[in-house]
Amino acid sequence: MNTIPHRIYLREDQIPRQWYNLRADMKEKPDPLLNPGTGKPVTLEELTPVFCEELARQELDNETRWIDIPEPVLDFYRMFRPSPLIRAYALEKYLGTPARIYYKFEGNNTSGSHKLNSAAAQAYYAKAQGLKGLTTETGAGQWGTALAEACSFFGLPLTVYMVKCSYEQKPFRKSVIQTFDADIIPSPSDTTNAGRAILAEHPDTTGSLGCAISEAVEKAVSTPGYRYVLGSVLNQVLLHQSIVGLESKIAMEEIGEYPDVVIGCAGGGSNLGGLIAPFMQDKLTGKANPEIIAVEPASCPSFTRGKYAYDFCDTGKITPLARMYTLGSGFIPSASHAGGLRYHGMAPILSKLYHDGYMTAISVNQTSVFEAATLFAKQETILPAPESAHAIRGAIDMALQCKETGEAKTILFGLTGTGYFDMTAYNAFLDGTMSNQIPTDEELAEGLKGLPQIPGIQ
Amino acid sequence: MNTIPHRIYLREDQIPRQWYNLRADMKEKPDPLLNPGTGKPVTLEELTPVFCEELARQELDNETRWIDIPEPVLDFYRMFRPSPLIRAYALEKYLGTPARIYYKFEGNNTSGSHKLNSAAAQAYYAKAQGLKGLTTETGAGQWGTALAEACSFFGLPLTVYMVKCSYEQKPFRKSVIQTFDADIIPSPSDTTNAGRAILAEHPDTTGSLGCAISEAVEKAVSTPGYRYVLGSVLNQVLLHQSIVGLESKIAMEEIGEYPDVVIGCAGGGSNLGGLIAPFMQDKLTGKANPEIIAVEPASCPSFTRGKYAYDFCDTGKITPLARMYTLGSGFIPSASHAGGLRYHGMAPILSKLYHDGYMTAISVNQTSVFEAATLFAKQETILPAPESAHAIRGAIDMALQCKETGEAKTILFGLTGTGYFDMTAYNAFLDGTMSNQIPTDEELAEGLKGLPQIPGIQ
Numbered sequence: 001m002n003t004i005p006h007r008i009y010l011r012e013d014q015i016p017r018q019w020y021n022l023r024a025d026m027k028e029k030p031d032p033l034l035n036p037g038t039g040k041p042v043t044l045e046e047l048t049p050v051f052c053e054e055l056a057r058q059e060l061d062n063e064t065r066w067i068d069i070p071e072p073v074l075d076f077y078r079m080f081r082p083s084p085l086i087r088a089y090a091l092e093k094y095l096g097t098p099a100r101i102y103y104k105f106e107g108n109n110t111s112g113s114h115k116l117n118s119a120a121a122q123a124y125y126a127k128a129q130g131l132k133g134l135t136t137e138t139g140a141g142q143w144g145t146a147l148a149e150a151c152s153f154f155g156l157p158l159t160v161y162m163v164k165c166s167y168e169q170k171p172f173r174k175s176v177i178q179t180f181d182a183d184i185i186p187s188p189s190d191t192t193n194a195g196r197a198i199l200a201e202h203p204d205t206t207g208s209l210g211c212a213i214s215e216a217v218e219k220a221v222s223t224p225g226y227r228y229v230l231g232s233v234l235n236q237v238l239l240h241q242s243i244v245g246l247e248s249k250i251a252m253e254e255i256g257e258y259p260d261v262v263i264g265c266a267g268g269g270s271n272l273g274g275l276i277a278p279f280m281q282d283k284l285t286g287k288a289n290p291e292i293i294a295v296e297p298a299s300c301p302s303f304t305r306g307k308y309a310y311d312f313c314d315t316g317k318i319t320p321l322a323r324m325y326t327l328g329s330g331f332i333p334s335a336s337h338a339g340g341l342r343y344h345g346m347a348p349i350l351s352k353l354y355h356d357g358y359m360t361a362i363s364v365n366q367t368s369v370f371e372a373a374t375l376f377a378k379q380e381t382i383l384p385a386p387e388s389a390h391a392i393r394g395a396i397d398m399a400l401q402c403k404e405t406g407e408a409k410t411i412l413f414g415l416t417g418t419g420y421f422d423m424t425a426y427n428a429f430l431d432g433t434m435s436n437q438i439p440t441d442e443e444l445a446e447g448l449k450g451l452p453q454i455p456g457i458q
Numbered sequence: 459m460n461t462i463p464h465r466i467y468l469r470e471d472q473i474p475r476q477w478y479n480l481r482a483d484m485k486e487k488p489d490p491l492l493n494p495g496t497g498k499p500v501t502l503e504e505l506t507p508v509f510c511e512e513l514a515r516q517e518l519d520n521e522t523r524w525i526d527i528p529e530p531v532l533d534f535y536r537m538f539r540p541s542p543l544i545r546a547y548a549l550e551k552y553l554g555t556p557a558r559i560y561y562k563f564e565g566n567n568t569s570g571s572h573k574l575n576s577a578a579a580q581a582y583y584a585k586a587q588g589l590k591g592l593t594t595e596t597g598a599g600q601w602g603t604a605l606a607e608a609c610s611f612f613g614l615p616l617t618v619y620m621v622k623c624s625y626e627q628k629p630f631r632k633s634v635i636q637t638f639d640a641d642i643i644p645s646p647s648d649t650t651n652a653g654r655a656i657l658a659e660h661p662d663t664t665g666s667l668g669c670a671i672s673e674a675v676e677k678a679v680s681t682p683g684y685r686y687v688l689g690s691v692l693n694q695v696l697l698h699q700s701i702v703g704l705e706s707k708i709a710m711e712e713i714g715e716y717p718d719v720v721i722g723c724a725g726g727g728s729n730l731g732g733l734i735a736p737f738m739q740d741k742l743t744g745k746a747n748p749e750i751i752a753v754e755p756a757s758c759p760s761f762t763r764g765k766y767a768y769d770f771c772d773t774g775k776i777t778p779l780a781r782m783y784t785l786g787s788g789f790i791p792s793a794s795h796a797g798g799l800r801y802h803g804m805a806p807i808l809s810k811l812y813h814d815g816y817m818t819a820i821s822v823n824q825t826s827v828f829e830a831a832t833l834f835a836k837q838e839t840i841l842p843a844p845e846s847a848h849a850i851r852g853a854i855d856m857a858l859q860c861k862e863t864g865e866a867k868t869i870l871f872g873l874t875g876t877g878y879f880d881m882t883a884y885n886a887f888l889d890g891t892m893s894n895q896i897p898t899d900e901e902l903a904e905g906l907k908g909l910p911q912i913p914g915i916q
Contacts, residue, residue, distance in 0.1 A: 149839050426636075
């Protein structure tokens with residue numbers, strides 16, 4: 001029997017009681033969100049008609065290092081946390097690597113991913129503020145599921161705008177969301193001006209995340225007592241997701257380990273930002289110097305081929321501007337099967353850290369991701385989400401490098417979720433019809449043409 | 459914060475290293491399997507051409523109380539066990555019951571259920587015997603998934619005959635099984651005599667579990683080095699599943715609890731037999747007297763309306779005869795959404811214990827099961843499998859009884875799995891099209907007409 005157990009579960013009383021706000025330890029802060037009309041930093045007053053008050057405060061708070069997790073959120077966390085830190089003994093053995101591979105597995109809850117960590121917080125704050133309901137959009141469906149679960153638990157009505165093609169292609173995701181009593185509307189819809197305008201122009205459109213965001217925001221600001229919430233990109237979301245990294249670090253300390261390398265998949269950045277938070281803190285404060293690697297799809301390479309610039313967070317161009325690595329808010333990534341990573345930008349916090357050299361990024365092809373996913377499933381008996389499998393690919397490649405060099409590195413990666421609702425993608429891989437669609441330089445240049453021009457800034 | 463944590467995880471070194479064989483403590487043993495040709499008890503020699511040797515031995519072993527779990531199986535268990543024992547605080551609060559409700563959750567693995575416990579053992583023994591491959595059948599698909607995972611891990615080819623209508627209605631189950639490299643064949647097929655005969659007579663048939671069993675057995679006995687394995691009903695399966703009850707009992711001891719009531723859903727009996735094993739031991743040996751309740755679907759009421767008699771384990775009538783509560787091997791239950799509970803008989807061990815008064819059984823309607831399932835999902839944030847939701851129904855009803863009487867009973871139930879592949883059923887419930895189909899007395903009498911006549915026995 002191995003000295004280090006396969007699965008390390010913290011005790012319930014070891015669950016962190018505070019989120020960690022990475023911005024507090026960044027000497028150079030992420031650039032502020034800008035009002036696209038004025039070009040000036042957005043204020044709390046500008047945010048609160050759209051966002052819940054406490055969440056808006058968290059969004060703008062660059063200083064408070066530790067933020068108490070409200071007791072009702074902790075109570076909710078206790079239903080699915082702590083999540084296990086798992087030693088990948090079988091994978092290590094199969095690869096023949098001297099590396100020690102650990103992964104933090106966030107998929108063992110009904111939302112199927114880490115998204116529930118922020119959903120719980122956002123639903124709670126909305127309820128505590130006395131709001132009447134929330135709206136959001138969902139693409140792949142994990143965020144919509146997580147928020148539906150949290151809203152159901154806290155007794156808050158929720159309307160989810162689901163991109164129409166996902167709504168039709170993933171009827172089971174829709175059903176899970178409905179089981180938790182949320183209203184789910186295929187977008188574009190006739191419930192908003194934005195939706196009606198698009199339907200009038202393109203009656204056969206299958207929708208887009210940009211359009212769904214526009215509808216969800218419009219619905220929120222036009223319904224008394226409603227607010228809009230988002231599952232990634234924002235500072236507040238990364239704050240809530242810090243629970244992932246904090247638990248990982250405590251669990252590693254329990255077994256006398258510390259990662260040489262931390263690897264996460266990167267779409268909007270919610271998982272990556274949460275996983276790396278306390279390790280990045282060590283890096284920022286000079287306590288340790290782990291290598292931190294983002295793995296993104298080659299089909300949507302915001303870190304590795306994007307531009308660090310102010311851009312809209314949505315394709316509808318109604319949100320504040322964020323300075324981030326972006327492919328342009330009009331960039332339409334190819335129909336990758338990792339729907340959760342098909343975002344044109346990257347969380348401003350991570351963008352700043354990447355820009356300042358605190359982390360690196362690689363991009364990987366879809367087919368190599370699914371090779372890693374199926375290998376992992378067979379060795380570790382967990383069927384990963386396509387998004388998560390990007391991190392698996394990164395970890396396997398690092399472990400194989402170690403095999404060549406003989407280095408016994410300690411690798412930690414984030415296994416964000418399970419792939420039960422992604423079997424269409426697995427099918428495409430198994431039957432050999434999956435392809436790798438990598439944007440050309442011309443396509444990327446085209447996407448960046450639409451970046452907003454802000455006098456005095458860019 | 460509560461004194462008893464929400465989730466109790468044993469340490470890895472607390473995972474039991476032996477399975478518990480309930481038969482050893484039964485003063486009156488279950489009646490032996492009979493050879494349908496001779497009417498005599500089947501021998502090891504008769505079983506080993508179909509079953510793996512060690513499994514055949516376990517099937518016939520009524521005496522050995524504790525059986526060592528082989529180290530490679532323990533290693534496999536360590537990838538997904540121990541499973542959590544969860545205190546249903548939110549459900550208790552919602553119900554306003556003085557009862558304390560615990561559930562053992564077996565769904566946090568890719569098979570989505572407890573089936574992996576026996577699949578790991580069966581695949582390992584087959585590999586250790588040097589077999590070339592295995593065959594099995596699957597209806598709902600959880601057993602097929604579990605066995606595919608285990609066979610993939612131990613490097614053993616597997617052919618799964620999946621009932622054709624399931625194969626077509628649950629394409630994602632099929633894909634998961636294929637991800638683990640198993641061959642999957644819709645049944646009836648042209649790969650066996652049994653399949654060809656049925657196709658010749660009924661070219662449009664959507665298949666049945668009975669036919670799939672016939673095909674899987676034929677394929678096993680006609681392929682050199684292959685054997686057939688089964689995921690429920692058999693003594694060996696209940697033996698492997700004892701890990702569920704053993705872990706539950708240790709976890710409850712850790713928090714100073716012992717169940718007044720143990721509740722499990724009952725189809726073939728694999729989960730129920732495993733969950734109750736150590737508590738039934740206490741009952742058989744006079745150490746304690748917990749109430750033990752089986753919950754079965756009203757559409758397939760083998761305990762509550764069946765006959766205790768010798769019958770075939772399959773509708774194809776090619777297996778040995780088992781004495782059990784049965785509705786007749788020709789009984790076709792209505793198209794209930796809890797596919798895993800649509801079995802005409804009940805494990806011989808459980809049948810004997812029920813017959814001898816050591817446990818009780820209730821039957822519940824499908825719609826009331828889904829009411830319980832959605833209520834549970836919203837309170838406890840886990841989306842249960844329809845099968846598991848039968849136990850939830852039983853536990854909720856018991857907790858509501860406690861509310862009336864004021865008794866603070868300790869309730870333990872088995873939450874066998876998750877419902878991610880059962881959203882069609884949830885849809886039917888949500889849109890109000892789900893019905894309760896309960897067999898009439900005449901239909902049950904018709905089913906029992908086909909019971910085999912065995913001279914001198916029945």
